[in-house]
Amino acid sequence: MSAPRLHLVPVRSRDAKAFVPAWHRHPPPAGQVFAVGAADEEGTLRAVATVGQPVARHLDDGQTLEVTRTCNDGAHNANSMLYGAAWRAAKALGYRRLITYTQEGESGALLRGAGWRVIARRPPRPGAASRAAPSASPAFCGKPPCRNPETSPLYEPHDLDEPALHPAIEDARAHPITSSPSGLFTHFHHIRLPDGARVAAWVDGPSDAPVTAVLVHGLSVTSALWRSHVPLLLGRGMQVVRYDQRAHGHSTRGTAALGLNQLADDLAHILRTTAPRGHLVLVGHSMGAMTLTRLVARHPELAPRIHRLVLISPPYAGVSTRTGTGPLHALLAVGRNLLASACSRAPQVLDTARRRLPSTSRWALRSHTPTASDARPLPCRQGLHAMPTRDIAALWHDLADQQPDPGPLHQLGDRVHLLAGDRDTHIPPEQTRRLAASLPHARLEIVSDASHALPLRHAQLVTDRITR
Template sequence: MRAAAPSGTKRSTVVTDDGARLTVYTDGPPRAGVTVLLSHGFLMTADVWRLQARELSARGVRVVRYDQRAHGNSDPGSVALTVDRLGADLAHVIDATTPHGPVVLAGHSMGGMAALTVAARQPELIRRRRPHVALISTACSRAQLVPGSHPLHWIKAAARAGYSYPLCWLPPAADVARRQLPSRHPWALRPGTQHQGDTPPPSRQAIRRTPTDQIAQLWKSLRTYTTAEKLHALNALDRQVEIITGELDDWIPLSQTHELARQLPNAHMHEPVMGAGHRLPTDRVGHAAVTQILSRMTEAALRAPASTVTAPLR
């Protein structure tokens, strides 16, 4: 792919069917031959993709990322926060920002679950657009507190339970405590603030405007989520789906990655990135692997027959 000078990040808004205003960030040439659409994880923002956005847009790729609802600069909307809702949001973002042309869709963690939800709930979308899909550090089954059987994993599980249960069952008290935290603390609650400028807010600001009750809603949904046995449309894409994880991921353990691969037998599962943890797009050793895979997928998307990628989304 011939490199092109990257354009500056452009900020825009996509309004969903329930009125939520999702903040979208676009990099790269507006008329690029392929668009990479990036969906981030729980308690993060679109900034988690900054390295990929910078590298891919410099190569002439159009890159679209967005803050999930109730994260970063995006509104929570008027309906309950669930993974199903995030999947519907992702469909809206694709429809609004990339109604035609080749698409590479990459989802990290909860963002990958949103992509899987699109495939499970709106399989016609997958059949029409035939995207190349990167599922990064994600799962088709519910979030787990215990990542494995090692004693250290049980210690981590106890720590996670120690803050997740109060958040879920005592959100008003949690809000009071969050308002007392220093402004730079990732859990600080500052409802009146908003990140300025066109670039996404840092991930530490992901939930600074999000009341604890909304975080609890989403966490409870993650704990019951599943798309198992519902991914036939995605599996039909054959080798256009790739599964990537980090060797040291202790949020989505390797057992869940293998289960995802069993649900998608036609997908290509990469060897775990050695020495990399859960936040693979910004991981010290993992980010380059993610960028390389996405770059190769954009090349493959450009080579796909035009008839398979130009149909409108809905």
């Protein structure tokens, strides 16, 4: 019997998550960006590939994706077809690199047949061969991982238009306009604020879209937090605005005092520049959620335009160094209080120490002057690389001193949607529950098995809530 003729088909996230466990010993990891499938002539799904954020954190630079799972029911050459399709899709979404792993001892013929090449060999992480700890090197073709592998080959497509350098040490090329899906473009702006600060902002999608989604990140990260959400939102017909908050990432400090009022006023200015008309869906995480709450209070004229307000991990009042009860939380609070005190009392000493940290550390301090060529956000965890310790302390104290003020949100009624992770140890879900209790018409959702990194690890869920 001849092999069935296969063709590519789109696969929803939930369908991929259902298909993979049936043909692979491990489910796909969290952080999926998209999936692609292969079906036969009768329309039966025969193979699936899932593509997501790199499992290795040092490779997660906002421009790299990883094929995290491929599996099939025995269909001939299905996986080679999916590897090729995954790279074409990743390029169309503006990503510059796609990687995957195999186990040592596997031939890699399916990857080579799709035009991939080995670029490195990596040791497995401890416990990679055990059932309880899925391998950091996803096996393909539905095969179980080898026992006691010595190395794991790292692959990438052969047609990359750049040298195969390690992303953690590679300086990414950036352009003021970068490609986006469907022939659209990412427009990069430096928006000058009244006090002289320059905010880096990225606008994706058509300017005449009926709804603009505005994505606001939290303390210590950058707008790369939303990298997985942008293509998903563009697929829903939205324009998408994201930006680095003042003193974060590519945005400069300015002369104004760092605080929640100023961050809210910054956002109002950004909206006047990038989305002066039309409906808005405002989405904020952690400090970003606090920024949106203050925006509604200080700029009530925006309320009629707000189609939906999605607050992810918002605290009821100010942030706190103590995030739970019991001896362990008390001990952690002591350590955090000591660090906060050191930031306030000896910022120059800490700045000296931060300058000696490797550039990959989230606490590293380095000089950075944004230019017109900074067309891509810095990696998510590098939000504080240009913020001196005294400014970190000032912003933290302002966030900690906030008092409960849910009143302004009442005017939005059921347009408010609250999300929190049940395993969030930074802003425990009890905080969000308290806020929801004061907003009788708001919707509350506690996401199971989710931490403070809820937007990163549950991009599809967050997108669904944004567009619901």
